Amino acid sequence: MMGSRKDEERRVFRNDEECPIRNVVAQIGDKWSILILFALVDGPDRFNSLKSRIEGISQRMLTQTLRDLERDGFVLRTVYAQVPVKVEYELTELGKGLSASVWKLVAWADDHHADIRKARQRYDEKREG
Amino acid sequence: MMGSRKDEERRVFRNDEECPIRNVVAQIGDKWSILILFALVDGPDRFNSLKSRIEGISQRMLTQTLRDLERDGFVLRTVYAQVPVKVEYELTELGKGLSASVWKLVAWADDHHADIRKARQRYDEKREG
DNA sequence: TAACCTAGTACCTATTAGTAACCAACACCA
């Protein structure tokens, strides 16, 4: 006989570049990308302002993550030839779309934060006891 | 005078455990969590079946990520006292909610995959040329 | 007893992120 119906319903997640899930995780699954995107939802902002608004981020990681977001087309970088030089970052249309989409996820997570904490507590207590 | 209105509109993202954004990134921003969640959307599944459906995952990471998902209350682990022992993993209601929420993000990313690739190409060409 | 399930772990390496120093252009100040 062939495999049961249940087996056939199960998807296989291939290990290639076309997998949309692996792509989205690779692009924004790092520690800082989403925070930067959300900071820019409030409007264009400069490097050092972002640095102070996103607590704990180092200069190195801010530079690097902004570059990656720019490369993927989520963020636009504009240099103003003033003294001292001003560099402004803002969301592109693509970046706005991504932010809106991620926002729903964060909103869900925020709504269910208490449940997650409760689950953790239960799990940890079971392991200790 | 006080800071301009624009400054006041800008959120600050604090570096604490209460930040919902940092929480969601920490919980499912790793390489495998989302893939496992989506695999379980198709219904309960066993360890080795998951292992073969999620291409490229190692035994170690599957064990570890399932543990974390169980701890957070997204996945329920059930041991069947058979021989050989069977262990089934399935989504909890919380896990189903999270999966649905993440799914919208992945769908968006899939829709805009081409735009992102184009942006990357432009960026890389500009840097080379 | 070999071969093959099951789930899980010990160990080590590869990647990622953080720290801190430095670059560069110019202003301001004494």
Added chain:
DNA sequence: TGGTGTTGGTTACTAATAGGTACTAGGTTA
């Protein structure tokens, strides 16, 4: 005219952590 500050970085080194390889361990089947 040289020190200090402000802008937005880069580079080199180090710490943390994520992830892969190879193994353990119990049991079935041939």
